[in-house]
Amino acid sequence: MPHVLVFAKTPYAKTPYDRWLAGSGVEPVILTTTEFAAGYGHLPHVHAFDDYDTNQLVEKTALRLAREHAVTAVFARAEADVVRAAQLRDLLDLPGQRTASALAFRDKVVMKDHLVGGPVEIPAYRALDSAYTALEFIAEHGYPVVIKPLSESGSLGAAIIRDEAELDAYLARPWRGASEIEVFVPGQMYHVDGLVVNGEVVFAHPFRYLNDCLSFRANDWVANLPLTPQDPVHDRLLKAARAVLAELPTPPHTAFHAELWITPDDRTVFCEIASRTGGGMISSMVRHAFGIDLDKEWLYAECGLPSTLGTPAYRPTGALCIPPSNGVLNRLPSGDEPACVKEVALTGTVGQEFHGGVKSGLFLAGYVVGGDTEEDVAANLENVAAWFADRAQWSPAPKGGTR
Template structure:
């Protein structure tokens, strides 16, 4: 019997590690967040924590368990776990992504330091360690600029500063700690998702965003749609993703989620990359569209298990994430959904109170939507978003009832 340690910041339904490992002699030892503990409760070794992202008892327990079970690998698919898993591997001499690589895929300044001057254009940027660095950068580059944390995901904490009043509003808020400031890049945003196994890119595909990563700020939906190989941007994006992976200290086994802009004057510009699967419904979309479960295949690669990847088949499919509004959810539609829906993930319950969108990867309702062509899928994504909006009811949070 062999063991691996799994940092499992995902619900069991999304990452059923024991089912994926069935038939092997590998047993997962799970460290998870309290809100997901019930889903993993049937497993023999599960340890759950409140305030999971920042609770350092997670690291202490993981180290104890890794030694107790003599784990052979550490698996972590959530952004919050990338660096803590790398530290643990390095401490124990285990294979997989180590700290220098994890930081290059997590810290946006370290990331761009690796890529600046390389094959893919990188926007002007600077580490933001005080108000003075923001003022100096804007004096050099002008408005607009984007200020964001160096290591968050899902556009959490990102601010577009278009003029001095925006800057004053940002500076008047409590200091958020180290961040990054970069020039604002206009254009259509794309993402490229894939898998590296045995040091080779074994799957890669580009997608475009409908709406954008900041739509959640307006409680608006965001969607993802695969590009066809005939799309004029397809080859450019695949080539850019491969170039970025080649210039970074990319681990031999990893999923990746990269983002790029194509500007109105047709420049391809790097945004960021993560050594994990994409958030929201991206993994579900890839599974429905290509028949590939990126998380499972990544786990197999980390464990040295044979891949089940075959030649990808393709059915057009897109992903839709709808954030909550501010208020108490009175009715959540679960019946009568359009027939184009292939997969659903609902994260809220009637009577629950919400404060609007938090980040692009977190949603109240997620859908994978099909169609005969990419154009059909794009229209169906709009149709499902409209159906959900028309059939969902909210009441103000200060009304009677509801939970905080």
């Protein structure tokens, strides 16, 4: 029986690999986090790790299992696994995304180096290796600027620097390692999510953010809403995303999550792109809105299985992610959600202590929300966020440590 090695940094309810592969003749071999291990516990080949993102025993075990089971494919849907999966494919000469491609979708400087001079505008940028580089860049381009880690996701570690005082505060912090500095781009941010199979974009759709990717910094919610084909920027965003994929060493099979701005002076400017499905509730939203499970279809393509992708039938749907507050969670609303809620994902428990939002893709409560029109959905997203805020209860964290 052929086996697929799966880097599974997601709970079983989100990615039931054995159910997806039932009847296909392909068996999954799972590497996952200690946190999610129980969900996959009924499967015959499950290996769990503490500190999953940085634990190099994940790589050692992956290589051993890939050889032991003579795997024919490697699947990895999380940002932390993109490069480690590609390196394994290189080592064992397996099909799929290789390391050079993975770095182009993971390292923000390598990514933009591929896109310089291409059809999509990119902001001025530079690899940031020291404070001297930041000073030189700001002297040339002025404030504001954005400093980002080279390979984090979900806006983790990103900082907007508006003046010298904010630069001094940033430079006084511990050095985060290799980063990128770029000019700040004002405007509305959008994202395009889709799927590439056999080198062709078989699905793509643009979405707009309600609030923005940095809302979690203020412990505020972020939401995603599909654009209608009639929206004046719908086609522009699709064209830009396709152009970016054409400029990059895009693998033959991949999901993708691209972020772009429309500026106040109506320019389309590239932010970044990932060779994976979007975080938060994006995959669930796409499944409810279009009847397409991007992760399942991507897995099928990697395993050489026939696609089950049908003709999308769109239903107005949005996604909402609510980060935790600071303190101890005393009440987590559940069971009496508004009628517009189509799917719920709760990641915390009563009695747990939190320290606010960590990154845009991580949430305490996630919701897929429906409606009759896009306007209905936008209003419902706001209403569900208000409903949660009204019912969640918090108390100050105890002094002298964390739980």
